[in-house]
Amino acid sequence: MLTINQIKNNKEEIIKKLSVRNKDFSELINKAIEEDNNRRAIQNELDATLAKSNQIAKSIGLLFKEGKQEEANNAKQEAVQLKEKSKELSEKMNASKNNLQKILSEIPNIPHPSVPAGKTDEDNELVREGGTIPNLTKKVPHWELTSKFDIIDFELGNKITGAGFPVYKGKGAKIQRALIAFFLDEADKAGYKEIMPPLMINEASGFGTGQLPDKEGQMYHMTEDNLFMIPTAEVPVTNIYRDVILNEEDFPIKMTAYSSCFRREAGSYGKDVRGLNRLHQFDKVEIVRISHPEKSYETLDEMVAYVETLVQKLELPYRIVRLCGGDLGFTSALTYDFEVYSAGQDKWLEVSSVSNFESFQANRLKLRYKAKGEKQTKLAHTLNGSALALPRILAALLENNYTEDGIKIPKVLQKYLNFDVIN
């Protein structure tokens, strides 16, 4: 969420920058400013009324002490009237605040100047590519390979739970474990502190990172306890810093977490859902950073470079794209997507999304820092990225490395496994 001060101070500029998202936000922006003016007017009056009430209440205490019953009773009358007035005003004020909140929550993050204009993923900008696309004699999609080698059982998942909950077996399960260990070890080497977070979150956490209230339908909801299954470790990990005021010297904050992720994927039925392409439960290692505002883009570049080393070490052909305005997430200012080429399907699969949210999440989280010698707190910047999501990485590994002799395991994973080929 943008702050009202951000909006007021740079109104025209913000409207202009938001237009990169292919939508005109001038009306909402104007409404927000108008409502804020309204709110301030009400608060002025309310504060004055309360001040008077407080004054009278104090004087009543003194009058009683002095035994001036009559005067005290007169003062009470006045106080009652003031109270009614302040009640009215505070109701108005709450309504105004809620309305402002609602308007603000409909305004997305301001795209970074480097975000290209565009409508769909076709307008995304290719930043870099690497690796070599394998020249396979036979292209086999992973869902055939997994059943051929009996390493992932989709049918069994259907039986136990439902579609989108695969069962990993034997070498399939071991590869999952190896990938998780590999990703965590790499993150550790890169200075990220490992976190093992809760897999369910409460409402406040969901609000902090922006899943609630908008994307409520995308999370599994335990209504009995009002908890939600996490769609990504970003949520619990970033919320570690909800309601926190940091010191400048606490930066940089680097965290990583492995977790299972749960997504209802409502509304995406039938679209690229075969095999591992889109699941309700999957595993992912996430990196999260909290950064000084002046350093956050440096941080973003660092994260992109880091994720790039992962796909390189896994020897996967990849490309990095900068999302265009139309494809950019609501909360993000700049996002780089990583895609790996999956030869069996002849498709690029998105395996990581690395974003700078600037102060958009921090505002909701109330995550601030205090510069040395300054009294005012400022919002920190938050960033996160997948490093990496397992299922599509696995799909690409299986498809790209498949030969007549079986599926070869990339070198970096071999030390985590007691086999180097699946056959």
Place this chain on the structure above:
RNA sequence: GGAGAGAUGGCAGAGUGGUCGAAUGCGGUAGUCUUGAAAACUAUUGUACCCACAAGGUACCGGGGGUUCGAAUCCCUCUCUCUCCGCCA
């Protein structure tokens, strides 16, 4: 799940209707002293909003609601924590 106790500032911990944004101690910051440090002493030390700034004002003592002219203090409710019992990996 049952019974009881509790939730106060960075921490510890007073405060049971008015003079409490809140004693005291510790910690933090600045200064005095010192070659430097420690100790000691002095001052300062929550967040947000209104206000151009300052002055001043308002709100916040786990969350929400209520009683009252006035609530950290009384009532209701929710959440959480602790102790005991039960169950349990």
